[in-house]
Amino acid sequence: MGSAYEALNTRLRDVHNLGMAGAVLDWDQQCYMPPGGVAARADQKATLSKLSHELFISDETGRLLAQAEADGGETEDDQAILRVVRRDYDKATRLPTALVEEKTRVTSLAQEEWAAARQADDYGRFAPWLERILDLCRREAEALGYADRLYDALLDLYEPGMTCAQIDPIFGELRSELIPFSQALFARADCVDGSCLTRDYEIDVQNAYTVDLLKNCGYDFRRGRQDKAVHPFCTHFSKNDVRITTRFDKNYLPSSVFASMHEMGHAFYEMGLADHLEGTPASGGASLGLHESQSRLWENMVGRSIEFWKKRYTGLQSTFPASLGDISLEGFYKAINRVAPTLIRVEADEVTYTLHIILRYEMEIELLEGKLSVADAPEAWNARMQELMGVTPPNHREGILQDVHWSIGILGYFPTYSLGSVLSAQIYDAALREIPDLPQRIEDGDCASLLNWLVENVHRHGRKYLPGEVIERATGSQLQTAPYLRYLKSKFGAIYGV
Amino acid sequence: MGSAYEALNTRLRDVHNLGMAGAVLDWDQQCYMPPGGVAARADQKATLSKLSHELFISDETGRLLAQAEADGGETEDDQAILRVVRRDYDKATRLPTALVEEKTRVTSLAQEEWAAARQADDYGRFAPWLERILDLCRREAEALGYADRLYDALLDLYEPGMTCAQIDPIFGELRSELIPFSQALFARADCVDGSCLTRDYEIDVQNAYTVDLLKNCGYDFRRGRQDKAVHPFCTHFSKNDVRITTRFDKNYLPSSVFASMHEMGHAFYEMGLADHLEGTPASGGASLGLHESQSRLWENMVGRSIEFWKKRYTGLQSTFPASLGDISLEGFYKAINRVAPTLIRVEADEVTYTLHIILRYEMEIELLEGKLSVADAPEAWNARMQELMGVTPPNHREGILQDVHWSIGILGYFPTYSLGSVLSAQIYDAALREIPDLPQRIEDGDCASLLNWLVENVHRHGRKYLPGEVIERATGSQLQTAPYLRYLKSKFGAIYGV
Numbered sequence: 004m005g006s007a008y009e010a011l012n013t014r015l016r017d018v019h020n021l022g023m024a025g026a027v028l029d030w031d032q033q034c035y036m037p038p039g040g041v042a043a044r045a046d047q048k049a050t051l052s053k054l055s056h057e058l059f060i061s062d063e064t065g066r067l068l069a070q071a072e073a074d075g076g077e078t079e080d081d082q083a084i085l086r087v088v089r090r091d092y093d094k095a096t097r098l099p100t101a102l103v104e105e106k107t108r109v110t111s112l113a114q115e116e117w118a119a120a121r122q123a124d125d126y127g128r129f130a131p132w133l134e135r136i137l138d139l140c141r142r143e144a145e146a147l148g149y150a151d152r153l154y155d156a157l158l159d160l161y162e163p164g165m166t167c168a169q170i171d172p173i174f175g176e177l178r179s180e181l182i183p184f185s186q187a188l189f190a191r192a193d194c195v196d197g198s199c200l201t202r203d204y205e206i207d208v209q210n211a212y213t214v215d216l217l218k219n220c221g222y223d224f225r226r227g228r229q230d231k232a233v234h235p236f237c238t239h240f241s242k243n244d245v246r247i248t249t250r251f252d253k254n255y256l257p258s259s260v261f262a263s264m265h266e267m268g269h270a271f272y273e274m275g276l277a278d279h280l281e282g283t284p285a286s287g288g289a290s291l292g293l294h295e296s297q298s299r300l301w302e303n304m305v306g307r308s309i310e311f312w313k314k315r316y317t318g319l320q321s322t323f324p325a326s327l328g329d330i331s332l333e334g335f336y337k338a339i340n341r342v343a344p345t346l347i348r349v350e351a352d353e354v355t356y357t358l359h360i361i362l363r364y365e366m367e368i369e370l371l372e373g374k375l376s377v378a379d380a381p382e383a384w385n386a387r388m389q390e391l392m393g394v395t396p397p398n399h400r401e402g403i404l405q406d407v408h409w410s411i412g413i414l415g416y417f418p419t420y421s422l423g424s425v426l427s428a429q430i431y432d433a434a435l436r437e438i439p440d441l442p443q444r445i446e447d448g449d450c451a452s453l454l455n456w457l458v459e460n461v462h463r464h465g466r467k468y469l470p471g472e473v474i475e476r477a478t479g480s481q482l483q484t485a486p487y488l489r490y491l492k493s494k495f496g497a498i499y500g501v
Numbered sequence: 502m503g504s505a506y507e508a509l510n511t512r513l514r515d516v517h518n519l520g521m522a523g524a525v526l527d528w529d530q531q532c533y534m535p536p537g538g539v540a541a542r543a544d545q546k547a548t549l550s551k552l553s554h555e556l557f558i559s560d561e562t563g564r565l566l567a568q569a570e571a572d573g574g575e576t577e578d579d580q581a582i583l584r585v586v587r588r589d590y591d592k593a594t595r596l597p598t599a600l601v602e603e604k605t606r607v608t609s610l611a612q613e614e615w616a617a618a619r620q621a622d623d624y625g626r627f628a629p630w631l632e633r634i635l636d637l638c639r640r641e642a643e644a645l646g647y648a649d650r651l652y653d654a655l656l657d658l659y660e661p662g663m664t665c666a667q668i669d670p671i672f673g674e675l676r677s678e679l680i681p682f683s684q685a686l687f688a689r690a691d692c693v694d695g696s697c698l699t700r701d702y703e704i705d706v707q708n709a710y711t712v713d714l715l716k717n718c719g720y721d722f723r724r725g726r727q728d729k730a731v732h733p734f735c736t737h738f739s740k741n742d743v744r745i746t747t748r749f750d751k752n753y754l755p756s757s758v759f760a761s762m763h764e765m766g767h768a769f770y771e772m773g774l775a776d777h778l779e780g781t782p783a784s785g786g787a788s789l790g791l792h793e794s795q796s797r798l799w800e801n802m803v804g805r806s807i808e809f810w811k812k813r814y815t816g817l818q819s820t821f822p823a824s825l826g827d828i829s830l831e832g833f834y835k836a837i838n839r840v841a842p843t844l845i846r847v848e849a850d851e852v853t854y855t856l857h858i859i860l861r862y863e864m865e866i867e868l869l870e871g872k873l874s875v876a877d878a879p880e881a882w883n884a885r886m887q888e889l890m891g892v893t894p895p896n897h898r899e900g901i902l903q904d905v906h907w908s909i910g911i912l913g914y915f916p917t918y919s920l921g922s923v924l925s926a927q928i929y930d931a932a933l934r935e936i937p938d939l940p941q942r943i944e945d946g947d948c949a950s951l952l953n954w955l956v957e958n959v960h961r962h963g964r965k966y967l968p969g970e971v972i973e974r975a976t977g978s979q980l981q982t983a984p985y986l987r988y989l990k991s992k993f994g995a996i997y998g999v
Binding site: 021 | 518519521522523525526528533535537538540541544545548551721722723725726744
């Protein structure tokens with residue numbers, strides 16, 4: 004390999020390390036930083052981002068990249084890394100610096116305004132900011148470029164290669180299947196009693212229990228740790244330092260248990276990277292959707308399955324005898340899978356979650372393309388909630404003002420949550436084809452079989468392939484809804500007798 | 502103020518922020534990082550140091566600095582900041598990059614070899630590395646420049662403006678006073694029984710107690726926190742995020758209590774910086790000696806005083822009733838001030854600590870100037886220990902191999918520990934002149950009077966003045982031994998009846 008490629012990698016290693024340092028500063032801010040540190044921390048993070056961005060978009064990076072491309076990558080990995088860098092470099096350099104700076108400035112103010120507007124349930128206060136953000140997103144999409152729809156340019160930032168043309172039929176099918184299905188479940192609400200989960204669960208005991216659960220699932224505490232955060236997240240500073248956070252609610256056990264398992268799924272992805280890709284531009288997950296597929300797979304397909312709890316439930320019962328002593332395995336399993344109409348996305352169950360996402364996806368496109376005005380948006384939100392879920396938000400706080408995403412200027416992000424859910428089932432099915440006794444293994448305490456399969460087929464590749472390529476390699480086909488719909492209908496049909 | 506000064510400050514703000522980010526990475530590594538993270542963390546820290554160094558020593562920084570100096574600083578602060586930057590810039594640019602890189606490489610290997618040599622009690626293994634390090638330090642000193650002695654150039658790195666010519670008479674006097682004084686105390690060892698301190702002290706209870714103690718002394722947990730670390734330290738990421746760490750030994754109460762108070766003293770210095778110097782090159786402490794004066798003042802002059810415990814001791818007793826219930830205030834006060842011959846510096850009491858430092862100071866100069874050979878050094882160490890303390894180390898592990906400093910190439914650092922002790926008494930005396938009832942206030946739980954005086958006279962200036970200027974402003978005179986010797990003789994004379 005010529006020296007241009009080596010010089011490029013040395014340069015990109017600095018960019019990578021600045022990003023990792025920024026991630027440590029973020030982790031600290033969310034887990035341990037005293038309140039007084041906030042102003043200086045913002046300044047420190049701004050310096051790291053600025054230096055990293057300048058280093059990456061510099062002409063020298065472009066020159067080395069072009070030279071390395073001309074030389075041709077020596078190995079398949081080298082070639083893959085050059086493709087990744089080219090994609091990132093083009094995206095980063097297509098955006099004019101002035102636009103990036105304006106967006107940073109506007110969204111930082113808009114986020115404050117959104118928080119105040121949500122607090123006061125005052126959509127009118129947020130509306131002019133949403134208008135400005137939509138304008139910025141349109142200019143961003145134009146600068147990035149797209150073949151078909153404006154929205155595709157934004158989608159591509161989070162889910163490389165994904166387009167509306169691919170999502171529309173998928174979400175269309177989910178919409179038409181899940182509306183009647185969820186209504187049928189709602190009608191049989193009496194079948195499931197979730198009240199045992201809101202009893203008393205000592206927080207220290209929850210913490211110790213989730214740590215044991217993570218260890219039991221194969222999360223390696225020599226290469227990670229679990230801390231407490233208001234909004235649980237996973238972060239990594241290398242494949243050997245991948246940390247998760249969780250939250251604790253004394254009167255709602257699933258808060259910690261399933262946040263821990265969800266973030267563990269994200270962590271497994273980062274921990275499973277091939278050693279030789281560590282620290283390179285091909286490290287990290289292939290897309291947000293693929294990342295979410297791993298978290299949902301462990302949270303839902305494993306963590307909320309009957310197999311997982313069959314032999315583990317007595318341990319949980321003896322950890323919380325006063326709250327679960329009188330609850331059978333069956334009762335617990337049903338409780339953690341209770342389905343109900345929800346106004347708030349982050350509180351939604353597996354079935355209705357996707358309906359929340361479809362609402363946002365449809366509205367984002369209409370707003371971006373000017374088919375829906377900012378003024379009419381709240382009404383459109385409420386009407387769509389009625390159509391999708393059969394409920395109407397009593398206020399905007401529980402309606403259009405509930406999510407932070409638009410205020411920070413990230414449109415095109417929401418769909419990745421549901422793409423992740425759809426993918427989780429498709430990937431689990433592929434694993435099941437190769438390991439037919441997977442449920443039994445999970446029941447017997449063997450999570451390693453599934454994890455090893457995921458490492459081999461998904462994790463180790465990092466960003467080396469485009470998400471579509473990873474999915475094809477792992478499952479033998481492109482993104483499909485069938486496994487996901489089959490999973491939801493079979494599991495929840497059985498629980499609710501539908 | 503001309504734009505060169507502003508451009509310079511913008512540039513130096515990035516340098517500052519890279520340093521602060523590096524400090525967060527260090528803090529995390531010592532407090533929370535899982536073992537797997539170590540390799541990537543070294544790489545991340547190397548990137549931050551490299552980029553910060555490159556940015557600082559660049560020709561552009563030099564050009565802006567020269568232009569800003571030519572324009573002249575508008576305010577007194579501007580002028581002070583330009584002086585600080587000029588000092589730092591000249592120091593940083595005088596060292597050839599090749600020398601810096603060689604030292605980094607050699608000391609990183611030397612530290613490993615030192616650790617192995619210490620473990621095996623094998624001085625011969627470390628000797629060739631010490632030889633190389635002395636050579637590097639000589640070249641470093643030559644590159645940095647000095648008026649009188651080679652050692653002055655190194656001293657100046659940690660204690661700007663300090664020279665052997667100033668230290669020699671100070672350490673000479675301490676030597677001739679403290680050898681007979683400590684021997685007189687050793688002879689009356691029976692006067693003090695320290696055994697109550699090695700009873701059982703639950704670690705969780707120690708933690709809660711030290712947190713309360715810190716709060717009681719005025720350490721603001723909204724602007725800091727206390728964590729556990731193997732080697733206690735204080736670090737800051739801004740004046741509003743100054744963190745300390747402490748250690749806990751279930752069978753030695755002073756470990757945590759006095760480490761917490763020591764680090765609190767360091768923290769107060771950083772927290773007391775004037776707001777307008779925050780984030781500028783004039784932030785941080787004026788020197789290591791001045792920093793140490795603050796930690797020793799709070800640890801020893803306050804924390805090990807009878808006044809401090811008079812009304813607080815019953816609280817400590819009721820926190821550890823089984824271990825301290827039968828110990829009087831007087832007994833406790835004597836126990837925390839027990840003096841004894843020690844082989845290990847970090848375990849030494851207030852009186853003998855300085856003898857350990859004098860030994861190192863004298864040997865460092867002789868080694869650097871070639872008056873003592875590396876081969877003869879262990880014997881010289883042992884002979885000097887016998888002369889200073891009346892004991893001879895039974896092995897090199899407890900002798901010449903005990904400290905990490907030489908292996909990491911920092912000569913000229915040790916003296917600052919004792920300069921700090923000397924200064925702590927001089928500064929406390931100055932405060933006492935202005936607040937004559939200070940001991941009574943401390944007894945009554947008012948630490949704020951002392952702290953406010955220190956903020957006003959020492960802390961707020963940061964690095965704006967040279968250490969000698971700060972001392973002169975705060976105490977009305979240059980560094981003096983009299984207050985320190987008076988303090989030691991009066992306090993320990995009373996305890997031991999000497």
